[in-house]
Amino acid sequence: MKVSVIGAGSWGTALAHLLGTAGNDVMLWARKPEVCEGINALHRNPRYLVDSSVSERVRASNDYETVLRGSQAVVIVTPSSIMRDVACDIRPFVSEDTPIIICSKGVEAGTGLLPVQVFEQELGNASRLAALTGPNHAEEVIRGIASGTVIASSHRDTALFFQRLFATDTFRTYVSDDVVGAEICAAFKNVIAIAVGASYGIGLGDNTAALIMTRGLAEMSRLVEACGGTAMTCLGLAGVGDLIATCTSEHSRNRTFGYRLATGTTLEQYREETHMVVEGALACKTIDFLAKAHQVELPITEMVRSVLWEQADFHEAADALFERSLKPEFY
Numbered sequence: 267m268k269v270s271v272i273g274a275g276s277w278g279t280a281l282a283h284l285l286g287t288a289g290n291d292v293m294l295w296a297r298k299p300e301v302c303e304g305i306n307a308l309h310r311n312p313r314y315l316v317d318s319s320v321s322e323r324v325r326a327s328n329d330y331e332t333v334l335r336g337s338q339a340v341v342i343v344t345p346s347s348i349m350r351d352v353a354c355d356i357r358p359f360v361s362e363d364t365p366i367i368i369c370s371k372g373v374e375a376g377t378g379l380l381p382v383q384v385f386e387q388e389l390g391n392a393s394r395l396a397a398l399t400g401p402n403h404a405e406e407v408i409r410g411i412a413s414g415t416v417i418a419s420s421h422r423d424t425a426l427f428f429q430r431l432f433a434t435d436t437f438r439t440y441v442s443d444d445v446v447g448a449e450i451c452a453a454f455k456n457v458i459a460i461a462v463g464a465s466y467g468i469g470l471g472d473n474t475a476a477l478i479m480t481r482g483l484a485e486m487s488r489l490v491e492a493c494g495g496t497a498m499t500c501l502g503l504a505g506v507g508d509l510i511a512t513c514t515s516e517h518s519r520n521r522t523f524g525y526r527l528a529t530g531t532t533l534e535q536y537r538e539e540t541h542m543v544v545e546g547a548l549a550c551k552t553i554d555f556l557a558k559a560h561q562v563e564l565p566i567t568e569m570v571r572s573v574l575w576e577q578a579d580f581h582e583a584a585d586a587l588f589e590r591s592l593k594p595e596f597y
């Protein structure tokens with residue numbers, strides 16, 4: 267099958283490799299010419315996952331028409347902040363019924379829309395749209411380390427199509443019809459990972475990390491339900507699975523960024539150093555927006571937002587969480 271992968275950061279590169287090793291002809295869209303050259307000439311991405319070789323079935327180009335012409339499936343793996351631009355850019359080259367799966371994790375600024383909702387607005391035909399999310403660090407997937415993921419679509423045939431497309435003997439795919447739940451979990455866990463990383467950064471312990479992860483999961487499920495998703499999704503790979511991976515893994519940029527933030531590094535400095543997207547930094551604002559629209563209280567998310575975007579003091583913000591009124595665990 268000819269598959270187009272849009273975005274050649276870590277995750278796009280790993281997914282292109284996965285699809286190539288499964289026997290597909292993969293066209294990878296990369297923004298930078300040196301990335302195209304590296305993939306085509308040396309089967310390596312010179313900017314991301316530089317130590318891993320990429321399947322020879324992956325070819326790269328910076329031209330959307332070349333990448334998308336004759337494509338039987340489109341995989342979107344760009345940062346969530348440019349979701350709408352990407353949808354508009356690919357629109358002229360994608361037919362009305364080509365299946366599209368979105369693997370980016372975030373919520374659109376200003377609208378509170380989830381990635382699949384943005385694509386539906388720009389490209390129509392929601393039945394061919396899906397989201398892929400789970401505990402999947404690119405560094406491990408490209409090395410064939412056993413991993414699992416969720417493919418969510420409102421249309422069962424679309425979910426099953428992508429389930430088969432991505433499944434390999436080391437990458438296990440599950441389907442779900444809860445697109446809203448899966449995409450909120452995906453964006454949310456990055457915010458909680460920043461909080462966990464920051465708590466380690468100011469010298470707190472594993473008890474604290476477990477507290478933040480568990481209460482973060484409670485926040486996540488409140489928002490999922492308020493937005494029309496299913497709370498059970500939060501207990502699956504998209505929710506607790508990805509939360510564990512992101513809050514505990516050495517590969518996690520959100521967790522690492524949280525640690526570095528608490529120890530004096532700014533977001534700009536971290537981005538400049540790594541060239542990597544830290545989705546949780548934006549998501550703490552966009553999720554807060556969504557929560558206010560649905561009148562859902564998210565104290566940890568609010569704390570991350572105020573520290574990151576309003577220069578609140580992290581110690582004071584953390585203390586404020588302990589000063590909240592005492593209440594039952596589930597309410």
Ligand SMILES: NC(=O)C1=CN([C@@H]2O[C@H](COP(=O)(O)OP(=O)(O)OC[C@H]3O[C@@H](n4cnc5c(N)ncnc54)[C@H](O)[C@@H]3O)[C@@H](O)[C@H]2O)C=CC1
Pocket residue numbers: 273274275276277278279297298314343344345346348369370371372402403404405541542543544545
């Ligand atoms: N890295 C991972 O292990 C995973 C990442 N994701 C998600 O996948 C999405 C992409 O993340 P990564 O591949 O990790 O990114 P990355 O941080 O490795 O690289 C960023 C990518 O975005 C591109 N980019 C940045 N600004 C751009 C712009 N204005 N226009 C076009 N391209 C632009 C860069 O050229 C680069 O290809 C994110 O939403 C992330 O949350 C999801 C699962 C795993």
Ligand SMILES: O=C(CO)COP(=O)(O)O
Pocket residue numbers: 371400401402403404456459508511512517518519520521
């Ligand atoms: O979403 C991801 C892994 O599932 C990537 O985000 P982190 O690098 O913060 O873990």
